[in-house]
Amino acid sequence: MAQADVPDPDAAGRELTMSRAMVEAIAHEMNESRDVFVMGEDVADYGGIFDSTQGLLEEFGHDRVMDVPISETGFIGAGLGAAMQGMRPIVELMFADFFGVAMDQIYNNMAKTAYMSGGSVSAPMVLMTAVGGTYNDAAQHSQTLYGTFAHLPGMKVVVPSTAYDAKGLMHAAIRDDDPVVYMFHKRLMGLAWMPAPEGPKTGVPEEPYEIPFGEADVKREGDDTTIVTLGLHVHRALEAAADLADDGIDAEVIDLRTLVPLDTETVLESVQKTGRLVVVDEDYRSYGVSGELIARATEGALEDLEAVERVTAPDTPVPYARPLEEEFQPSAADIVAAVESVRE
Template sequence: MAASDGKELTMSRAMVDAIAHEMRESDDVFVMGEDIADYGGIFDSTQGLLDEFDRDRIMDVPISETAFLGAAVGAAQSGMRPIAELMFVDFFGVAMDQIYNQMAKNTYMSGGSVSVPMVLMTAVGGTYNDAAQHSQTLYGTFAHLPGMKVVVPSTAYDAKGLMHAAIRDDDPVVFMFHKRLMGIGWMPAPEGPKTAVPDEDYTVEFGEADVKREGDDVTVVTLGLHVHRAIEAAEDLADEVDVEVVDLRSLVPLDTETIVESVSKTGRLVVVDEDYRSFGVSGEIIARAAENGLSDLTAVERVTMPDTPIPYARPLEQEVNPGTDDIIEAVRSVNDE
């Protein structure tokens, strides 16, 4: 299905369309989380669902991530397909036992006698001054821990397809959406995430990265918000460097083949990630590129969040969050080598 088919939607609307379709198809699908019913999710991730589905299926819960994520695990193991929204990914700490020791491990620990077909949907990212406890991405944290699939859409088309696939999957899926891409009025999105989306259902395959912009000189591998910043940087550099932008879309499973193919063509790699620099996604991407094509790799740079809590003050947050200018500088650096 071509991304140009269908009507233009914001990323939040595309996600809601996918959830509504799956709920119509199966009574086993339901949504639970904080402020997801009357409010429609603070980032519009469930906007309008209560109008069609009753409160038994669009369930506001108390502020107890430990309780409702544990309940979602139990419901999934009993044959239902819950979508549980963790309002901010930063809150994972209060429910890490439920997420990692139960959701991610119970299929393995039971010898395959139970499955946990649930979606953990969560908002990630900064750029709007919400300080250190509400502004992280933490892609690498979840991708590092076995037992969970991890997906990160950057456009409405990908968000709808990945959501359909996540709800239908028999394993737990962590669906991480960037607040800045949702298209809500009080947090303007960049150009790009609002795309044409087919009316009918479709899936975006896990483990298939998408080359959002083709180029011959430098490969930029990224995900989420920074796909759009990378494309902006590539367009700004078009007269001097031909940049290829690879959108991972899925971290677990990870499409190593597309990364290696791109690097074998360009020989130069820039990895851009809003997560922290050390022990994370950027290092993993570089390691895989080196393991599978070291002879093709002539220069590497990474553009990431530094290893520091994210500041509240707007100028300081803008300083630490990777921007288009940082990507341009990194691309020029590897292109000169």
């Protein structure tokens, strides 16, 4: 579906939280095809601990919305087997941090099936997983790990920041013939016990639509500095851009939306216009998304690039204590400081 065919969120006439938008897309695809089903820990009776499957059990029953034992290797492998047989499973890995338990199934099997079979066997499955901190759940439940999954070839990686994008990306993910890792930030889901920032609750059309993979979204246009980010930090970047505007600095904010494929062209066009780049990422600083984006900017727009900075989490496990986690997390103030530094 071309970008021009995507409906306007402002014309939707209703607003949804990100969790409701995701569920709406999943329910539509399950109604369209019995090959689509959901499995994971607490996805049925509980509705997903971040409401990612809330209401699906009542509509589709336990045959198609399945709670599983606490064995990520087992149920991700089962989902892969179903995908290889022509079904389209949506498998929830409750926290992205748990990937290590099932990395053989994810990387050596899910990601490589099409390649190692010479294209004769596909794995059209969605691995849906919660990412991110800000609610004090310590080092084993608070990582984003965007760079880890994007680094491994064979999987598409998407990261929505709004309800509108969450629905469109979910439709596209379920329909895709390749495995897709769908990474949603728990802080953006609109949960009563973990309020979202301003912004992720948006207009969402009732009809199905796809957000094409590999098309970033310019959330705010500007001429002075390019801020590139994803997930929760789209909203922190927009907050920073509003503060910077009070000081006469016009920042452009780009939401990547997908990491694989990555929309390098939109980033380069912005950098060629502004001459300054700030990359913001909740993931660790080293060997990750921030470094990759800066490398692509220097490869593609070196003559236009006057200054560059990155704002990331430090290379340390995520702290449990609230004051320490707040210090660990990149803030709007950190983004403001980085933009000011590249303009000195």
